[in-house]
Amino acid sequence: xxxxxxxxxxxxxxxxxxxxxxxxxxxxxxxxxxxxxxxxxxxxxxxxxxxxxxxxxxxxxxxxxxxxxxxxxxxxxxxxxxxxxxxxxxxxxxxxxxxxxxxxxxxxxxxxxxxxxxxxxxxxxxxxxxxxxxxxxxxxxxxxxxxxxxxxxxxxxxxxxxxxxxxxxxxxxxxxxxxxxxxxxxxxxxxxxxxxxxxxxxxxxxxxxxxxxxxxxxxxxxxxxxxxxxxxxxxxxxxxxxxxxxxxxxxxxxxxxxxxxxxxxxxxxxxxxxxxxxxxxxxxxxxxxxxxxxxxxxxxxxxxxxxx
Ligand SMILES: Cc1cc2nc3c(=O)[nH]c(=O)nc-3n(C[C@H](O)[C@H](O)[C@H](O)COP(=O)(O)OP(=O)(O)OC[C@H]3O[C@@H](n4cnc5c(N)ncnc54)[C@H](O)[C@@H]3O)c2cc1C
Numbered sequence: 001x002x003x004x005x006x007x008x009x010x011x012x013x014x015x016x017x018x019x020x021x022x023x024x025x026x027x028x029x030x031x032x033x034x035x036x037x038x039x040x041x042x043x044x045x046x047x048x049x050x051x052x053x054x055x056x057x058x059x060x061x062x063x064x065x066x067x068x069x070x071x072x073x074x075x076x077x078x079x080x081x082x083x084x085x086x087x088x089x090x091x092x093x094x095x096x097x098x099x100x101x102x103x104x105x106x107x108x109x110x111x112x113x114x115x116x117x118x119x120x121x122x123x124x125x126x127x128x129x130x131x132x133x134x135x136x137x138x139x140x141x142x143x144x145x146x147x148x149x150x151x152x153x154x155x156x157x158x159x160x161x162x163x164x165x166x167x168x169x170x171x172x173x174x175x176x177x178x179x180x181x182x183x184x185x186x187x188x189x190x191x192x193x194x195x196x197x198x199x200x201x202x203x204x205x206x207x208x209x210x211x212x213x214x215x216x217x218x219x220x221x222x223x224x225x226x227x228x229x230x231x232x233x234x235x236x237x238x239x240x241x242x243x244x245x246x247x248x249x250x251x252x253x254x255x256x257x258x259x260x261x262x263x264x265x266x267x268x269x270x271x272x273x274x275x276x277x278x279x280x281x282x283x284x285x286x287x288x289x290x291x292x293x294x295x296x297x298x299x300x301x302x303x304x305x306x307x308x
Contacts (some may be wrong), residue, residue: 011025011110011112012035019069022034037084050140064081083103095110116157116280116286121198123209126257135238143176143245145234151206151235156239159177159239163175164191164195164198170234203223247259260281262281280293
């Protein structure tokens with residue numbers, strides 16, 4: 001039976017956080033296994049170019065992911081990918097995992113790093129222009145729109161703060177929001193309203209993205225009248241919310257009302273021996289750098305837990 005070996009650490013997810021936790025745990029001579037569902041590297045693999053990872057010149061996301069994977073394996077971390085976890089037994093001293101295919105694994109500690117995904121608008125063209133005009137991260141992609149015109153979709157704090165940030169690059173930022181008022185804090189709204197590069201299209205929603213090779217035009221519907229119009233645009237930044245990949249963890253670990261895993265400063269959950277790191281935890285900023293920092297902290301916390 002595969003479950004005979006009890007690993008010191010099982011990590012759920014092989015994104016930036018999980019791979020970093022794997023590097024640290026394996027290097028500390030803890031027997032370490034990563035169980036991963038999708039592509040190794042997680043969201044890094046979806047990113048055409050990562051230009052803000054310190055110490056590394058702008059690189060393809062999949063290349064950074066591959067380097068992290070090789071580094072983890074080099075220290076002895078085992079990685080099993082393309083699988084689905086059916087059940088989690090996290091409460092006892094020994095933690096148990098059962099996969100959909102019947103395989104079983106156990107460990108003395110667990111680091112949960114299932115990441116997340118930006119909420120899509122689910123409209124025609126969105127998928128096609130991801131990375132060639134449609135973005136979900138101004139910090140990541142803002143610079144690519146220097147001297148260009150962009151739309152920001154959303155009316156919360158992220159949308160308004162990122163719209164202001166984008167004015168450092170773009171010549172014009174148009175905020176398209178579905179309501180006649182914003183859900184953001186007053187200060188964020190004021191900052192956007194007083195910025196001469198920002199204009200607003202209220203009570204409106206995007207209906208489609210179009211272009212030859214790259215995004216060139218969107219259709220916008222004015223909701224009260226149902227009238228649509230086309231607008232030429234170089235880029236669209238969507239801030240329609242964030243979905244942590246924690247659906248499978250409901251009932252197994254404490255989640256907040258946004259379905260993020262609740263942790264303390266040492267990245268412990270309230271279950272002894274269970275830690276969480278990366279985009280899945282309750283936090284404000286989600287970047288590769290913050291994910292690797294979390295992976296480090298969770299791994300060191302797990303090592304301390306195992307020693308005690
Ligand atoms: C389009 C895009 C561009 C971005 N650009 C940048 C950038 O330029 N710079 C930057 O710093 N950040 C960027 N980010 C953000 C950055 O990629 C993420 O913050 C970071 O990679 C998150 O790492 P993570 O390990 O927490 O999660 P993820 O990368 O989401 O990895 C989670 C992993 O866990 C797996 N998984 C999920 N559920 C389960 C489960 N139940 N069981 C097993 N495995 C599971 C997933 O398949 C995935 O492999 C970008 C994000 C996107 C979407």
